[in-house]
Amino acid sequence: MFHVATPVPAVRPSARKRRVAFVVVGAVIAGLLAIVVTLLVTGTFAAAVRPIAPLAPLLPFEPTADDGLISGDTEVTLADHDLPAIARLDPALAEAMRDAEMDAAADGIEFEVTSGWRDDDYQRWLFDDAVDFYGSEETARQYVATPERSSHVTGHAVDIGPLDAQLWLIQYGSAYGICQTYANERWHFERATEPGGVCPEMKLDAEG
Structure with missing residues (x-):
């Protein structure tokens, strides 16, 4: 007795592309998070994002x-x-x-x-x-x-x-x-x- 296999519905190309995109974006985000963690541990990130120091205040006027x-x-x-x-x-x-x-x-x-x-x-x-x-x-x-x-x-x-x-x-x-x-x-x-x-x-x- 033969069994007819139920056909697996084909994945539409548009859906497949979205899955690939999600995978790529996820990989990129994971990579960026890894870099940030590394920079935080080494202290490099803190130095990189340190706010620019304000200009030194002008010296008070002293008449001469x-x-x-x-x-x-x-x-x-x-x-x-x-x-x-x-x-x-x-x-x-x-x-x-x-x-x-x-x-x-x-x-x-x-x-x-x-x-x-x-x-x-x-x-x-x-x-x-x-x-x-x-x-x-x-x-x-x-x-x-x-x-x-x-x-x-x-x-x-x-x-x-x-x-x-x-x-x-x-x-x-x-x-x-x-x-x-x-x-x-x-x-x-x-x-x-x-x-x-x-x-x-x-x-x-x-x-x-």
Whole structure:
């Protein structure tokens, strides 16, 4: 008696291709996993995927003599032309101050320059420091001008000490066109009038 074998259904080509693809993809994934495990064990992977280190932070700005800094332990006069703080003063202001200095010397008064010309970066640094100190820009502006408003940046202002020199200039400075321009800064002087003229009314502070 003959048995008729039940025919095995043929696998369609499309299904066969999918199976082959699954096998290939599985092999690739297994291979990649093996590589990753190896790299993790050896530490190479950690080095390879380590995030790029951020750029080193910029060094904080430190003003120098080239920016107009006059060091607190340095005695500077209007004769120190080698210093940018003096050399870059407005010529009219520098001349008026030297004329006043000569006459003040006859009264036994010596001028010391504590600050003259400053560049934008130095002025910004001073302003930012004032903001930190006073806790707000509004208050800081009363004592330190921004670079855009500062007469020091343009070379039209000079700070003078000691006290007797300040008082002498407050009393006699207008004869040379020199005036105290801020009521809260007796050391800050500008050429604000013609020699022998009347000084304008002082501003309350650097904010004006």
